[in-house]
Amino acid sequence: LKALAAEGQVLVVTHSPQVAALGAHHWRVAKSVAKGMTTSTVTALAPEERVDEVARMLAGDTITDAARAAAQALLNGQQGATTS
Structure with a gap:
């Protein structure tokens, strides 16, 4: 996906929080x-x-502090990624 995004716009529909x-x-x-x-x-x-939405994707409708922390870690992992 990253290689495709380098060449143009990519729209992804996913159930994967990662x-x-x-x-x-x-x-x-x-x-x-x-x-x-x-x-x-x-x-x-x-x-x-985004933090709460990724946390919901990870944990379901009941968002815990642990789910928020995991979501924040996933979102922080994207820093340095190529964006457009």
Whole structure:
């Protein structure tokens, strides 16, 4: 993915927090079903919102301090990565 991103824009949809933490930008995609109709919502996340979202991806709906710490470590690991 990094090699592809060096040549152009790459959009990745993932359930992997390790992959999500490497992105230059982070969007939350949520699906809901109401009255038989499926709707997807896409929300851009601010840098500070990324920690909780990656923590949720790691731990599920109950975000613990340990999950936040692990999420922060993943996000810190991306520093120095090529972004566009």
